[in-house]
Amino acid sequence: MSHPTNHRPAGSNVPVFDNTGKMAAIIIGVTAVVAGSVMGAANPFLSNATSSQGAQIDTLFSLFVGIATAIFIIVQGFLLFSIVRFARAPEDEEDGVPLRGNTKLEVFWTAVPALIVVILSVLSYRVLADIERPHPDQMVVEVTGRQYAWEFYYPDYDLKTAELHIPLGRQVLLKITSADVNHAFWVPQMRIKKDAVGGKITTVNITATAPGVYPIVCAELCGAGHAVMRSQVVVEAEPTFQIWVQAQLGAKQRAAAMPPDPKTLGRQLYNQYGCNACHKLADAAAVGVVGPALDGIGSRAADIVPGQSAEEYIRTAIIRPMDFITPNYPPVMPGDYAQRMSQADLEALVQYLLEQK
Ligand code: HEC
Ligand SMILES: [Cu+2]
CATH class of the missing domain: 2.60.40.420 (Cupredoxins -  blue copper proteins)
Structure with missing residues (x-):
């Protein structure tokens, strides 16, 4: 058997030696190069980067995507070609040809990817080193x-x-x-x-x-x-x-020099401590939806936990949120405000919320 890869079982009307394989290789190769170049040059997945580091990373990424596209098309191209070209003929009941390895092909498809990996590693290292180099006016x-x-x-x-x-x-x-x-x-x-x-x-x-x-x-x-x-x-x-x-x-x-009025201070603290992320409050332009809206909390706080004044309820809700969980809400309010807030900030915030009628 001189050309095992080109052998066709008996009964097939495809000639044993023809040029479809070579033609397919050329078409697949050209398609891969063109598609890979287009993907590399005009990567449609990314908007323009707005940092110099991003631009370097994008160039590298586009090269990776371009090469990956070319390899994808080559592999899938040969797969499709083989499916069509070497399909079993309807009347063909024979076993396939026993094939041994092809040393040349194996050396080729080991060496080429190894070379690609080495080149990409060197390029990546250069980009990384450049991005990490500090500038004097940093x-x-x-x-x-x-x-x-x-x-x-x-x-x-x-x-x-x-x-x-x-x-x-x-x-x-x-x-x-x-x-x-x-x-x-x-x-x-x-x-x-x-x-x-x-x-x-x-x-x-x-x-x-x-x-x-x-x-x-x-x-x-x-x-x-x-x-x-x-x-x-x-x-x-x-x-x-x-x-x-x-x-x-x-x-x-x-x-x-001049501390802000209580309302301005309250709004500031409300946003500074991240209450706004979870609690809607019109006065502080907050839109969070994780916890209950705090609009009007000053009016209703006294009626929530029996025996607790409005002020006590609000203070406790901030420093020990797990003491009372508002029904229908998850117990996710951070428990560390007592450590993170100064006493003055806490009181200012409590007074501010009390004023939300
Ligand atoms: C991670 C989101 C989150 C953050 C941040 C957060 N809270 Fe809460 N808060 C909740 C949730 C959820 C509840 C309802 C469940 C509960 O009672 O623990 C709640 C309950 C409350 C209540 C009781 C409300 C009521 O209607 O009974 C008050 C008052 C309150 N938080 C104030 C604050 C203040 C002030 C801050 C900022 C210092 C803050 N929260 C930060 C999630 C949060
Ligand atoms: Cu986060």
Whole structure:
């Protein structure tokens, strides 16, 4: 048997030697190269990345997808070709031809993937090394995730915010951690996704390449309010960023010099401690739906637990939420407010909620 791979059982009217195999190989190969190049060049799955790291990652990803597409088409092409070309003829009851391995083919299909893997590893390493290289003008922002909000701290300015502002074109080193359970800091448009783990700091660099506002999403199921654990990155030109910093610092100084009226303070605390993520409250523009709406809580709080005044009920609900579970709601309110809140903040918040008539 000189050409086992091309052998046809007796009774078949397909000639033993023909060129369909070669033709198929050429058609499959050309299709794979064209489709792979198109997928690599115009990857339809991703919008444009808005960070320089994201752009590098996308280029690499498109190359991976392009190569994977080509390999997929080659493998499936030969599979389909074989199904059609070597189908058993209706009257053919014979066994198939006993085939042995084909050393050349095996060397080829081991060497080529090995080479592809080596090339992709080298390219990936170069992209990773470049992304991790610190720039001299780098700015540090400390990111803390907690159920269910993100908090940003700028050590350069001693400034804490709930929204991340970064200057266009400047490398920002994010030092990410969690105050409670695991979260993940994700900015889809920038291709940045990093775990936020309690007691540990994970780092990632971002250099924004397009001004705009991009959503920040928590990408780790972290509890009942996970879906509302969102914020945003605001990318602006360096001068605009500096103006924003000064405005925040000014507001902070004014707040320190002249404490806000109880209502403003109450709204601030309500949002700062993440109550807004779970409790709707019109006065604080909060829309959370995990817990009961707190509109009018001041009027009804006295009638909920017999023997507890409105003030006691609200205070207890905050510092010991498990003492009384509001019927029809899950017992998911965080139990650590007593440790996290100063006495002054707690009292201000209780007074604020009492005023919600
Ligand atoms: C993770 C979501 C979540 C967060 C964050 C949260 N709560 Fe709650 N809260 C709930 C749920 C759910 C209930 C109802 C079940 C229960 O009683 O524990 C509740 C109950 C309450 C009640 C009783 C409401 C009623 O109608 O009887 C008050 C008051 C309250 N929370 C205040 C707060 C305040 C103030 C904060 C912020 C400091 C806060 N909660 C943060 C989920 C949350
Ligand atoms: Cu989270």
